Amino acid sequence: MSAHRARLPVMTSASPAIDPTRCPLCGQANACANEVARETGVAQPPCWCTQVDFSAEVLSRVPAHAQRKACICRACAAKE
Secondary structure (H helix, E strand, O other): OOOOOOOOOOOOOOOOOOOOOEOOOOOOEOOOHHHHHHHHOOOOOOOHHHHOOOOHHHHHOOOHHHOOOOOOOHHHHHOO
16 A cells, blocks of 8 residues: 555635636526637637626626636626
């Protein structure tokens, strides 16, 4: 038996896994073209989110652990 064992990261409620294809606010699909391109290797047209100004209020609702890890969906972006 080896004296060294690999340590797996421990997920806690303070650091849940982030799915970059899901909105961090509502959990629905975010239709992120950038993520589709990354996952498939197929170039996509510019993402819808590049044409939207997200309000500070909407951005402030994204949990700190999810910021810059998953796109907000259209429906949540439209809520003010």
